[in-house]
Amino acid sequence: MQEGWYNMETLLNKPIPTSADGLSRVDGRAKVTGAAKYSAEYNQPNMAYAVLVGSTITKGTIATIDTKAALKAPGVLTLLTYLNAPKVPGHVATKPQKPGAKSGPLKIFYDNKILYNGHPIAMVVADTFERAQYAASLVKATYNKQAHDTKPPKDLSRGVGAWDGKDFTRGTVDAWKTAPVKLEQEYTHPSEIHNPMELHAIIARWDAPDKLTVWDKTQGVRATRGDIAKAFNLKAENVQVNSQFVGGAFGSALQVWPHEVAAILGAKVVKRPVKLVLSRPDMFTSVGYRPYTWQKIGIGATADGKLVGITHEAVGQTSSFEDFAEGPINTSKGLYVSPNVTTRYKLLSLDVNTPTWMRGPGEATGAFALESALDELSYALKMDPIDLRMKNYAKVDPDNGKEYSSKYLDEAYAMGAKQIGWDKRKADAGSVMENGWLAGYGMAGGMFGAYRDNTVAKAIMKADGTLTVQTAVSDIGPGTGTAMVLIAAKVMGIDPGKIKFDMGDSALPFAPMQGGSATTSAVGSAVNDACVVLKEKFQKLMGNGGTDKPDYVKILKDNNLTELETVTRSQPGPDNEKYSMQSWSVHFVKVLVHPATGVVKIDKVACVADSGKIISPKTARSQVVGGAIGGIGMALMEEGIIDHRYGRYVNNNFGDYHVPVNADIPQIDALFIDKPDPYINPIGAKGMGEIALIGMAAAVANAVYNATGKRVRDLPITPDKLI
Amino acid sequence: MPDKKPVTPTGGEEPSNATRRDFIKQTSLLTAVALTPGTVVEAATNNMDEQIAAALEKLPLKMEVNGTPRSLSVEPRSTLLDILREQLDLTGTKKGCDHGQCGACTVHVNGRRVNSCLTLGVMVNGKKVTTIEGLANGEELHPMQEAFLKHDGFQCGYCTPGQIMSAVACIREGHANSEAEIREYMSGNICRCGAYPNIVNAIQEVKAGGQAV
Amino acid sequence: MKQFQYIHPTSQTAVLDAISKPGSKIIAGGTNLVDLMKKGVTAPDKLVDINSLPLSTVNTGPDGLHIGALTLNSVVSENSLVLDKHPLLAMALKAGASPQLRNMATVGGNMMQRTRCAYFYDTAMPCNKRTPGSGCGAMGGYNRMHAIFGTSTQCIAVHPSDMCVALAALDATVTIAGKKSKRRIPFTDFHRLPGEHPEMDNHLAPGELILGVDIPDNNFAKNSYYLKVRDRQSYAFALVSVAAGLDIQNGIIKKARLAMGGVAHKPWRLFEVEKSLEGKTPSEDNFKAAAQIAMQGAKAREFNAFKLKLAPATIAETLKHAGGLV
Incomplete structure (x- = not known):
């Protein structure tokens, strides 16, 4: 790496955050004592249990369903199939990015069609879980089978699928081919399954024929309320959605899935509250996944490393009945200055269940390909990978010419390089041995749009000096409550211990879904604004223009008030249109690869995030660490495997679908730029969840290449690919 | 073990399709009348056997x-x-x-x-x-719970109870002597959010603190 | 899971009596059996809980080190006699499963655990081991984890144990009780190859009970190593694993013991390789040459061809560790 483009003593000598820094989670005590209750844990009086039965063929129609034995089994209350299930008045459709050519989300128990292996064909409701599960095993179906297709063809470069995104070109089409130094390579990753630790679960309870309460695993109680209301033709205010604690989701709970509709149907039929918890195998076919994606990158540069052109093609898997599209090609439009960019994105329809967004979504997919290709180009140019990136550093958004609201990726490169010890990297791949292991360094970065949605927050100051802040956001783990309490504490000038943050309840003021790394920006702004308004109310009561630090207890008492509250809407302004708003990250990895067995050990990781102002140091650090580990899983082991003869998963469990375990993970250094974005919102925070993962898989793959001289372009990088 | 007849039919390796109700009816009416209380027979023949059968199976x-x-x-x-x-x-x-x-x-x-x-x-x-x-002593958290809070040994919290129970055992077993040993002996607890390094830090702190766990 | 009857006899006679009836199955730790019952792969009518039998001792006896069948995997792996005399066994045990599972799993249960083949586990798929005559899903399917040695036209599953690989290498014997008599067989003869009857994993007859294993004294303690190559660093089944014990005297290998896991329907003892090493010096070249001998007769399929390279590499690497070269 060349010296000179950074010279930032203070930046590079910032202390490295530790896991003990910052305020501990406000909901942490509930989580460490087991008091935190997740959706399946609100046991209701007289509650029944539902278990789904999935198809054992991939495509065709149901000929017969034998439910006799199951119905006779002890404790069975009902058994729903397409033949007897009550009709769902509306359809659940919640995918805002849907190109939308096909018939939409799966309608459960709708007709006799089988659209993928595991397609729910029946649901047993019984008085205990064990009895429901046993009865479900007695349901036998026969099918009229049709030929199915679950295997992507080998050559995808000609494009396939029902929906073609518009090809995009900036400058000249496929101009990379004219460059003096160029390469073209294909990259794939298999379908990856979110597999949050909490199984998707719902308890549905009809309180009246037109009134429903659910405890449901969701990333957005308001969105779920709207979807359920629409599906069952209810008034939104008659649907109460609770999701107090969510045991991870990573995108899998961004929409209402068929099992949720099924449980609500079941509760209607048996006239009892019904609990439905998906099994781990169900998690592979019932709630989406990161789609298998094939990508091809053509990239070319001048001999001194100036990019001439990038062509990025991608084909992502989707289902036969619904189009799911995401943004794998976005990164190539904007991560680097390149006068010529061509992108082509297509969907491939297969007889599988529909994918959905998974952490980092398409941008993580795209960054794997682009950042691997950049690394390959750096070797072709005999240039340091960081220098190559700096050579093509974008100071304004190459995609639209807008100025960035903030961008400190260059500083992030410098901080990460120092932290990992980048100067120890040897440019010759496969040349360093440490204690019998090949050692190598890699880096890669990523970007993700920084968003801000409308949010409403309510803030109530009580006579005892405690503040309650409320909004209908869900928290899937990043620590929303903690960040919100810190924001409120700062504005109000009170101790965080005096603040309560209520969420996960659809009756609270509107908040968007927790997705797209937008929660701190959107909800945090609303909390900030509500507290500002509330404080001003107090300052008005004080008279004389008020002071900076109102004595809330005294003011309430002096004015004979028991409490003072405000409901405040917070929304983006003109700046959100004027500037290009992005969060940035870079990941540095040192790997050790065993030359004989191909085993890869992650030895060191340093990640740097430019996500604006860090609101909650402890939880922000954990977000970065967690995202990096998700990226390590993507790089080294995650792979949903289907036996294409049957169209059926052969590793739909935690024993065979590998995610990292503790032994796979070293200490991970998470560093922050921690400079407020002046334009995105009043609190200066951008997003964190996605960029924590985006680029990580490429960083690992690039390190493996540096260690071994073997370029693995088809994830995951398992030992067999390195021997 | 109470001396009672099996109430499930035999069925080899595959789950049997016969039901308990069928079984009780058959056995009570044919061979097992003497062994079965009269009320059960009556209930079974009247299709009211559910609760009794359930009780028998427990x-x-x-x-x-x-x-x-x-x-x-x-x-x-x-x-x-x-x-x-x-x-x-x-x-x-x-x-x-x-x-x-x-x-x-x-x-x-x-x-x-x-x-x-x-x-x-x-x-x-x-x-x-x-x-x-x-694990906690009333309102007083166990040192491992405190350490998980301090080091943010979780995000979503769902794997956390299992992690903490495992972490306490890890120290009690004497398997918390180095970072590498902790990682190995905590590998039976998956955390999808990726809190592993924080979990290791929490365990190391408790171990180093020497508190009774 | 199907309902079943549960009994908890307190004497060996009562256990033997109970398990002599068809439809009965022994439960000890239950880590594999309960798993299989939940999947509907097996559905016993009666579970015979044998945990009250006095079979959880580890002690030295006339036949070497005796380990009772009910001794927990975790207990064996920490036992001072085991660590002192047969560290290879402790290493293998620690490479298996997770601390929690090892706290439940017993030595006998570990021997009895069934394959982790996905087709065996999924009742919607063909599997000759689960449902004889239904076909083998793995042969033309996803067979990355499957056997390269000793397969048959019926089955290519592998035995998933780590412990058994070490016991096979260490010349252990198994003591088995029947209703009428006791018998002892070499550990290497306990498990069987699939042949025409893949539904049978081993030679334990119906109604028999494993009492324990005995490991004869040896001189391998100083030069032992267990290496397990897997898709992640812990809590995963082996792609290939190797147990090696060397008796090195005056710089010469006097005796060698080697067995492989993840490559066959049973722990795969490498007698020929052992012979080839005897009298040689522990050098990288000698180990690599020996490893090649191990591969005679290996046969790969679509997804497990990498094992043809990984297996000898892992043998050589394990020998290097055992021989003190690493």
């Missing part, structure tokens, strides 16, 4: 959970995990895979950490079970 289970003696009647097929969560409403112990592949259900049985999802309830008869709810 076995007594006496165990101590978090210091409290519990006396239950459970089906032999009920796992300790489902009994804790669905019958005792001790939902701190989590179901993540139900097959011993994730560790979310980790509890201590007679002081050893085990996967409660693979433990049949009847096999815990007479034993002591400690769950996450039994």
